[in-house]
Amino acid sequence: MEINKAKVNKKKSIFKKISEVLLTMASKPSGFIGLSILVFHILLAFLSPFLAPYDFKAIDPSLMLQAPSSEYWFGTDSLGRDVFTRTIMGGRTALTITFFGSLIALLWGGLLGIFCGLVGGKIDDVVMRVVDAFLSIPWILAMLLIVSLLGTSTQVLIPALGFFYGKGIVRVARAATHDVIAKDFIVSARARGHSNLSIIWNEIIPNVRDAILVEGAMRWSWMLLGFSSLSFLGFGVSPPTPDWGLMISNARGLMSFAYWAVIAPIVGLSSLIIGINLTADAFAKALGIDRSTKAPV
Amino acid sequence: MSEIIQKVKNLSVGFKSQKGHEISILKNITTNIKKGETVGIVGESGSGKSTLALAMMGYVKQGLFKMGGECIFNSFNLLNMNNRELEKIRGRKIAMIPQNAGQALTPNLKIGYQIDEALKLHTNFNKNEREKKISELLNKVRLPSPETIALRYPHELSGGQQQRVAVGMALAGNPDLLLLDEPTTGLDVTTQAHVLELLNFIAKDTGTSMVYVSHDLGAIAQVSDRIIVMYSGEIVLEGPARDILKRPIHPYTYGLLNSIPKLSLAGLPGSMPGSQPQPGTKKEGCSFYDRCNLAEEKCKKNSPDLEYINELKTSVRCFNYKKLLKDKSKKQLSTSRNEKNIKINEILNLTDVSISYAKQKLLDQILNKITDTNPTVKDINIDINKGETIALVGESGSGKSTILKSIAGLLRTKEGNIKFNQDRILSNDLKKRNSSDLRAIQLIFQNPDESLNPNHTVEEILAQPLKLYFGLSGEKLKNNIIDLLEKVRLGKFYMTRYPRQLSGGEKQRVAVARAFAAKPDIILCDEVTSALDVSVQAAVLNLLQKLKEDFGTTYIFVSHDLAVVRAISDRVAVLYQGRLCEIGPSKNVYKFPSHPYTEVLLGAVLEPDPDIKPKLVAEDIVEDKPPEKGCCFQGRCPRILGDKCKNETPPWQIGDNGNAIRCHINIKELENIQNGN
Ligand SMILES: Nc1ncnc2c1ncn2[C@@H]1O[C@H](COP(=O)(O)OP(=O)(O)OP(=O)(O)O)[C@@H](O)[C@H]1O
Ligand code: SF4
Ligand code: SF4
Ligand SMILES: [Mg+2]
Numbered sequence: 001m002e003i004n005k006a007k008v009n010k011k012k013s014i015f016k017k018i019s020e021v022l023l024t025m026a027s028k029p030s031g032f033i034g035l036s037i038l039v040f041h042i043l044l045a046f047l048s049p050f051l052a053p054y055d056f057k058a059i060d061p062s063l064m065l066q067a068p069s070s071e072y073w074f075g076t077d078s079l080g081r082d083v084f085t086r087t088i089m090g091g092r093t094a095l096t097i098t099f100f101g102s103l104i105a106l107l108w109g110g111l112l113g114i115f116c117g118l119v120g121g122k123i124d125d126v127v128m129r130v131v132d133a134f135l136s137i138p139w140i141l142a143m144l145l146i147v148s149l150l151g152t153s154t155q156v157l158i159p160a161l162g163f164f165y166g167k168g169i170v171r172v173a174r175a176a177t178h179d180v181i182a183k184d185f186i187v188s189a190r191a192r193g194h195s196n197l198s199i200i201w202n203e204i205i206p207n208v209r210d211a212i213l214v215e216g217a218m219r220w221s222w223m224l225l226g227f228s229s230l231s232f233l234g235f236g237v238s239p240p241t242p243d244w245g246l247m248i249s250n251a252r253g254l255m256s257f258a259y260w261a262v263i264a265p266i267v268g269l270s271s272l273i274i275g276i277n278l279t280a281d282a283f284a285k286a287l288g289i290d291r292s293t294k295a296p297v
Numbered sequence: 298m299s300e301i302i303q304k305v306k307n308l309s310v311g312f313k314s315q316k317g318h319e320i321s322i323l324k325n326i327t328t329n330i331k332k333g334e335t336v337g338i339v340g341e342s343g344s345g346k347s348t349l350a351l352a353m354m355g356y357v358k359q360g361l362f363k364m365g366g367e368c369i370f371n372s373f374n375l376l377n378m379n380n381r382e383l384e385k386i387r388g389r390k391i392a393m394i395p396q397n398a399g400q401a402l403t404p405n406l407k408i409g410y411q412i413d414e415a416l417k418l419h420t421n422f423n424k425n426e427r428e429k430k431i432s433e434l435l436n437k438v439r440l441p442s443p444e445t446i447a448l449r450y451p452h453e454l455s456g457g458q459q460q461r462v463a464v465g466m467a468l469a470g471n472p473d474l475l476l477l478d479e480p481t482t483g484l485d486v487t488t489q490a491h492v493l494e495l496l497n498f499i500a501k502d503t504g505t506s507m508v509y510v511s512h513d514l515g516a517i518a519q520v521s522d523r524i525i526v527m528y529s530g531e532i533v534l535e536g537p538a539r540d541i542l543k544r545p546i547h548p549y550t551y552g553l554l555n556s557i558p559k560l561s562l563a564g565l566p567g568s569m570p571g572s573q574p575q576p577g578t579k580k581e582g583c584s585f586y587d588r589c590n591l592a593e594e595k596c597k598k599n600s601p602d603l604e605y606i607n608e609l610k611t612s613v614r615c616f617n618y619k620k621l622l623k624d625k626s627k628k629q630l631s632t633s634r635n636e637k638n639i640k641i642n643e644i645l646n647l648t649d650v651s652i653s654y655a656k657q658k659l660l661d662q663i664l665n666k667i668t669d670t671n672p673t674v675k676d677i678n679i680d681i682n683k684g685e686t687i688a689l690v691g692e693s694g695s696g697k698s699t700i701l702k703s704i705a706g707l708l709r710t711k712e713g714n715i716k717f718n719q720d721r722i723l724s725n726d727l728k729k730r731n732s733s734d735l736r737a738i739q740l741i742f743q744n745p746d747e748s749l750n751p752n753h754t755v756e757e758i759l760a761q762p763l764k765l766y767f768g769l770s771g772e773k774l775k776n777n778i779i780d781l782l783e784k785v786r787l788g789k790f791y792m793t794r795y796p797r798q799l800s801g802g803e804k805q806r807v808a809v810a811r812a813f814a815a816k817p818d819i820i821l822c823d824e825v826t827s828a829l830d831v832s833v834q835a836a837v838l839n840l841l842q843k844l845k846e847d848f849g850t851t852y853i854f855v856s857h858d859l860a861v862v863r864a865i866s867d868r869v870a871v872l873y874q875g876r877l878c879e880i881g882p883s884k885n886v887y888k889f890p891s892h893p894y895t896e897v898l899l900g901a902v903l904e905p906d907p908d909i910k911p912k913l914v915a916e917d918i919v920e921d922k923p924p925e926k927g928c929c930f931q932g933r934c935p936r937i938l939g940d941k942c943k944n945e946t947p948p949w950q951i952g953d954n955g956n957a958i959r960c961h962i963n964i965k966e967l968e969n970i971q972n973g974n
Binding site: 183184185187188189190191192193194202203206207 | 705706707727730732735736738739740742743744747748749750751752753761762765811815
């Protein structure tokens with residue numbers, strides 16, 4: 001009974017903490033804008049199948065490259081598909097894949113980083129070297145290789161992206177852990193005789209969690225860009241699934257006279273990236289984490 | 298009347314809070330600095346003393362802004378000048394010496410080069426003149442063999458030497474005004490005394506005006522002609538140094554002086570309740586109202602003005618200063634400590650303990666052997682009685698914390714053993730100690746910011762030992778936590794606070810409560826008050842003493858501050874370079890005969906009294922390794938006998954007072970020389 005009660009209290013406080021952080025984020029204009037964009041995109045991703053006025057894959061040669069009109073708000077593309085329909089649905093795959101990709105990046109990057117920070121010494125050196133070596137290969141080449149070997153299914157893309165974007169998180173988690181384990185409260189816990197696991201869980205994780213989460217949020221926006229580049233190159237989502245990267249790539253050649261087919265997905269993609277970026281920044285500020293000194297990738 | 302070189306007029310500095318309110322941290326400061334005088338600015342952390350000193354060189358820290366007033370240096374209105382104009386003044390006419398000289402010097406440039414750069418910037422000397430000036434400056438700050446020092450990198454110098462170089466660099470431009478922000482804080486006692494002496498010499502020699510900012514009245518007392526006492530962004534008392542120290546007529550200063558432990562006085566210093574209000578929290582009335590024992594009804598609503606008393610040449614901000622004026626008798630509020638006779642009932646025995654930080658060779662690692670002929674800590678034999686407070690004193694690097702860590706099991710001993718309760722040898726390996734041994738020994742650390750997990754509430758922090766050792770949960774756990782908080786005089790409502798929502802003193806109380814939660818037999822206190830302000834330090838010391846009397850806990854108290862040690866300990870052990878020099882009942886260790894090292898330490902203590910000057914009997918050399926053979930103190934000993942001290946380990950001698958001294962000089966003889974016969 002007692003334990004249950006304690007748990008309920010704890011949950012409530014986590015919920016409270018989240019809402020507090022969200023409120024702090026939204027209290028600054030940039031955070032508010034970022035959050036609104038992100039929420040808009042997430043809602044869109046969920047609701048777009050119900051909102052879409054047309055079938056996203058209905059090809060109609062007679063409607064090829066129509067300019068925007070009251071019927072086709074954003075015009076039609078080279079296969080006569082409705083650009084508006086495809087645009088509002090074009091973020092779904094990217095958002096889903098990169099979201100889960102980021103989770104994987106967070107998980108392996110965070111855990112490995114914490115592990116390296118904890119053990120230090122030779123093991124840490126070796127692991128970091130290996131990670132560095134693996135990831136010094138240009139990621140896009142490596143991705144192309146993986147995709148061409150294993151295909152472009154979600155089961156391949158999510159872990160592959162997660163793997164390549166976890167490196168930065170390893171570094172951040174490792175550095176944060178290094179900082180924390182030198183602190184006296186860890187010494188104090190050790191001297192009391194707490195087990196290693198309890199020290200990791202109670203003393204270390206709460207103190208590195210914020211930094212890792214912020215890094216993860218940042219990585220999300222970069223991963224989105226990366227994934228869209230893959231789609232653009234034809235290695236991401238396979239047609240006819242609507243996807244901004246793919247749409248931009250397809251419509252790019254016709255840009256000079258059918259600008260509408262390319263502008264809408266560009267706006268969609270860049271607004272989402274900006275939204276996530278602003279949100280991550282506000283998130284970092286709300287948690288009091290200084291990212292200014294770290295360079296991207 | 299000598300000429301005024303710096304005029305601060307109605308200066309207010311503040312910042313904008315998140316909600317957009319303007320909050321002042323300096324309120325209407327008016328003061329003058331005269332040519333050739335040294336002014337000490339003293340106050341607790343956060344009282345605004347650094348902000349004031351920085352404003353005197355036309356600098357307002359990022360995030361702060363000038364709300365009003367001005368700082369006029371000679372004829373320059375500093376706070377209205379742009380950076381370009383200020384550059385011509387800073388370094389040339391006004392120089393600043395920061396707290397941590399090590400950080401102010403560029404690590405990868407040689408000392409000589411750095412001084413040369415400063416000279417290039419601030420003077421018009423040619424190369425030859427500059428070279429001459431460099432060795433002149435290094436000579437002036439009394440660094441041995443300037444030529445070799447000039448070729449060294451900052452990290453090849455000790456903290457005291459770095460601070461001397463910083464002073465030398467500041468003097469490069471021949472400034473009219475030298476600003477020093479805590480220039481000796483963080484240095485060892487002996488080094489500190491030497492740097493202060495140097496500053497005094499330079500003030501006399503060059504006639505430079507100095508503004509000396511410090512929280513340490515002892516240091517201020519040694520250098521200042523005039524003292525400004527700051528509290529919560531205001532000047533509360535300003536006047537000639539001697540008067541301020543001998544007859545403080547502001548209740549805050551009075552209490553502050555009382556809360557400083559003194560060598561001449563056994564027993565705990567009197568403490569002031571509470572702590573300084575945070576900027577922006579105090580709306581009306583006297584800012585010292587909450588802590589003042591002379592406070593009256595009117596102090597609550599009205600804030601007193603700074604009033605100049607002509608016959609004393611002193612300004613004071615208090616309605617009731619006259620009460621302190623009349624009070625001619627110098628009362629000492631010091632509460633005497635129960636010096637009970639401790640029953641000889643040993644609880645912890647350190648026998649021949651040696652500890653080494655040296656890296657083990659692979660073979661030794663496999664054989665689990667530590668080979669190091671010259672370990673960091675060597676041959677420590679101390680028997681500790683139940684219920685006593687034994688202090689370990691010594692300068693940085695003397696191995697105090699190292700010994701504590703091995704008692705706690707955090708560090709392996711190389712040789713010797715540690716026996717608990719006369720029957721159990723404590724394992725070298727923390728993991729092998731059983732839960733009751735772990736519980737019996739608890740630690741309190743120097744810096745409560747680092748020793749409390751910033752992500753845990755006070756409740757969670759205190760719950761940890763209670764859950765771990767006693768398996769408490771639910772209502773029982775909560776009641777226990779409340780109980781503990783009350784013991785350290787914090788209310789129940791502190792439970793939900795995070796460490797960042799507590800003041801330094803409150804944090805340290807939580808750390809104390811956490812240690813007592815385990816119901817320990819022994820508490821290891823590692824410099825537990827050195828990160829605290831003096832008035833808060835006194836309160837924490839009093840609390841520790843009270844708890845100890847209630848629970849019969851044994852304290853092993855590590856400190857570099859001999860006055861604090863005097864106040865709290867029953868017995869003192871003096872360490873140099875990890876070797877024991879002297880051990881005995883504390884009242885006797887503070888009396889001659891003393892080990893020559895104890896004598897040096899005692900001589901360097903800075904008392905907040907202009908009449909007690911430190912006695913500098915030894916050079917402030919820093920040794921990084923103990924000597925291989927002979928006496929550990931041979932490198933710095935002012936009384937060294939020659940080859941005997943260099944080759945033979947000195948014997949233990951026990952004096953009539955009961956203190957044991959490890960020295961080749963006969964103890965009677967030692968007493969005679971030290972007493973000046
Ligand atoms: N950039 C800033 N923004 C907001 N408040 C600040 C800022 N800098 C300093 N303060 C506040 O101003 C007050 C005075 O600071 P100052 O550094 O002058 O204190 P101090 O007396 O030198 O303390 P210490 O002994 O700790 O050096 C403090 O309460 C501090 O928290
Ligand atoms: S004015 Fe009142 S409250 Fe303030 S210091 Fe004087 S007596 Fe104390
Ligand atoms: S033994 Fe010699 S060097 Fe050591 S303290 Fe005594 S006199 Fe000094
Ligand atoms: Mg300061």
